[in-house]
Amino acid sequence: MNLSVRDAEVAEVMDDPDCDPKRLAATLRRFDTVNRFVSGWGGVYRSRLRPHLAALGRPARVLDLGCGGGDLPLRLARLADRDGLDVEWLGVDPDPRAIAVAQERTAPRVTFRCTDAATLLSEEARFDIVLSNHVLHHLSEVELRAFAADSLGLSIGIVVHSDIRRSRLAYGLYNVGVTPFAPGTFLRTDGLRSIRRSYRVAELAATLGDPWRVSTASPFRILAVATDG
Numbered sequence: 001m002n003l004s005v006r007d008a009e010v011a012e013v014m015d016d017p018d019c020d021p022k023r024l025a026a027t028l029r030r031f032d033t034v035n036r037f038v039s040g041w042g043g044v045y046r047s048r049l050r051p052h053l054a055a056l057g058r059p060a061r062v063l064d065l066g067c068g069g070g071d072l073p074l075r076l077a078r079l080a081d082r083d084g085l086d087v088e089w090l091g092v093d094p095d096p097r098a099i100a101v102a103q104e105r106t107a108p109r110v111t112f113r114c115t116d117a118a119t120l121l122s123e124e125a126r127f128d129i130v131l132s133n134h135v136l137h138h139l140s141e142v143e144l145r146a147f148a149a150d151s152l153g154l155s156i157g158i159v160v161h162s163d164i165r166r167s168r169l170a171y172g173l174y175n176v177g178v179t180p181f182a183p184g185t186f187l188r189t190d191g192l193r194s195i196r197r198s199y200r201v202a203e204l205a206a207t208l209g210d211p212w213r214v215s216t217a218s219p220f221r222i223l224a225v226a227t228d229g
């Protein structure tokens, strides 16, 4: 597998509107486990989200754009609650199949809605933090620029997009590590395709441009961060 070049042509099964709905729902449910192992949001919460929320000194609103099965806002809500932070969480996804899975899960102060960033902007919705996980690599270059601009427009604070960083090591480890979680899902096929579609730091920085700061968050992660204004 040649991972020196980003493969923007390979398509993920879950992005096919006609893919097997049972396997898709199982995939979205199991992102919970995968995200715990690979996404690094515990560290991002401690280093970026918690300090920002605590400094506000008032109730806050956080948006997860492209929330999929919704596990990330639920997890972050538990962490913030434990830290005594007063936060409302909204997870949105344009795919109704994802929102149906997210809405199976409930927690106080966490809401899921099938919509997109453009609609939220037209409603003049604004959030103290806008974040996303594993969305950037799904998008075409044009969609990515629009997604980044919309996320900034929706923020009155910070924006944090987290994704996979493409590497041979990530590909090899994921291929082995996903084995117990893959049956009945698209996790192996789509996870490996995701790595092929994902960015390296210089590539994402060049695509996003200012005001985005792109960095390596861990051996396998990339973060694009910007601040409103």
Ligand SMILES: C[S@@+](CC[C@H](N)C(=O)[O-])C[C@H]1O[C@@H](n2cnc3c(N)ncnc32)[C@H](O)[C@@H]1O
Binding pocket: 031, 032, 035, 065, 066, 067, 068, 069, 070, 072, 092, 093, 094, 095, 098, 116, 117, 132, 133, 134, 135, 138, 139, 143, 147
């Ligand atoms: C790999 S899933 C990640 C889901 C979730 N964030 C997670 O980490 O488990 C990618 C998600 O991005 C959503 N998505 C695709 N294009 C999007 C867009 N332009 N804006 C918001 N979400 C989008 C898809 O519907 C899908 O649910």
